[in-house]
Amino acid sequence: EDQVTQSPEALRLQEGESSSLNCSYTVSGLRGLFWYRQDPGKGPEFLFTLYSAGEEKEKERLKATLTKKESFLHITAPKPEDSATYLCAVQAGNTPLVFGKGTRLSVIA
Amino acid sequence: NAGVTQTPKFRVLKTGQSMTLLCAQDMNHEYMYWYRQDPGMGLRLIHYSVGEGTTAKGEVPDGYNVSRLKKQNFLLGLESAAPSQTSVYFCASSYSGTGPYEQYFGPGTRLTVT
Numbered sequence: 021e022d023q024v025t026q027s028p029e030a031l032r033l034q035e036g037e038s039s040s041l042n043c044s045y046t047v048s049g050l051r052g053l054f055w056y057r058q059d060p061g062k063g064p065e066f067l068f069t070l071y072s073a074g075e076e077k078e079k080e081r082l083k084a085t086l087t088k089k090e091s092f093l094h095i096t097a098p099k100p101e102d103s104a105t106y107l108c109a110v111q112a113g114n115t116p117l118v119f120g121k122g123t124r125l126s127v128i129a
Numbered sequence: 130n131a132g133v134t135q136t137p138k139f140r141v142l143k144t145g146q147s148m149t150l151l152c153a154q155d156m157n158h159e160y161m162y163w164y165r166q167d168p169g170m171g172l173r174l175i176h177y178s179v180g181e182g183t184t185a186k187g188e189v190p191d192g193y194n195v196s197r198l199k200k201q202n203f204l205l206g207l208e209s210a211a212p213s214q215t216s217v218y219f220c221a222s223s224y225s226g227t228g229p230y231e232q233y234f235g236p237g238t239r240l241t242v243t
Contacts, residue, residue, distance in 0.1 A: 051228070052229035054231055054232075062237070063221075063234030063236050063237050064172070064219070066233065069229070069231055109172075116177055116187060117174075119171050119172040121169065122171060
């Protein structure tokens with residue numbers, strides 16, 4: 021059974037304090053790993069797609085990396101507006117996406 | 130472009146009542162999905178569609194029905210609502226083809242069943 025596990029469940033950072041969120045997965049035939057951001061009361065918003073081990077993508081203060089077993093979302097010098105829940109999802113073969121439960125990030129000014 | 134829209138935004142039902150949630154997308158996407166999101170459970174797929182007139186079951190399909198009569202619309206029905214169906218429901222859509230393609234989500238419908 022395909023599984024996606026995100027850690028930690030919640031993370032509290034001071035503004036400017038860099039850290040990383042983890043997404044570990046066990047799937048056969050990974051086709052893509054997706055990162056989403058979700059603000060309270062809203063739908064998930066797409067951030068990145070990673071296709072193969074070694075790939076990296078960046079957007080502002082966010083950088084996503086991928087290995088054969090996990091992905092990291094690095095947040096450099098976060099600001100309060102980066103506070104949100106970050107979701108990871110994987111697609112294997114032609115099956116629908118499998119989502120992790122998310123990491124709730126709070127950045128305190 | 131409006132992207133993915135959902136109607137209604139909020140709804141309160143009594144146990145046993147029925148309702149239909151409407152999802153519409155204007156991106157000409159082939160694939161559409163219905164999820165529910167509950168605290169501590171993450172996003173769980175209810176049903177999905179890979180094209181007009183086709184639907185398939187997801188992880189948690191019991192108690193729900195769907196229809197995709199038009200490419201741009203995907204309806205989720207609850208025939209006899211139960212308190213366990215209290216949740217936030219999200220619709221999403223994506224391109225088809227060799228992919229994989231990211232899904233675009235609607236703003237959600239918050240449903241309470243009393």
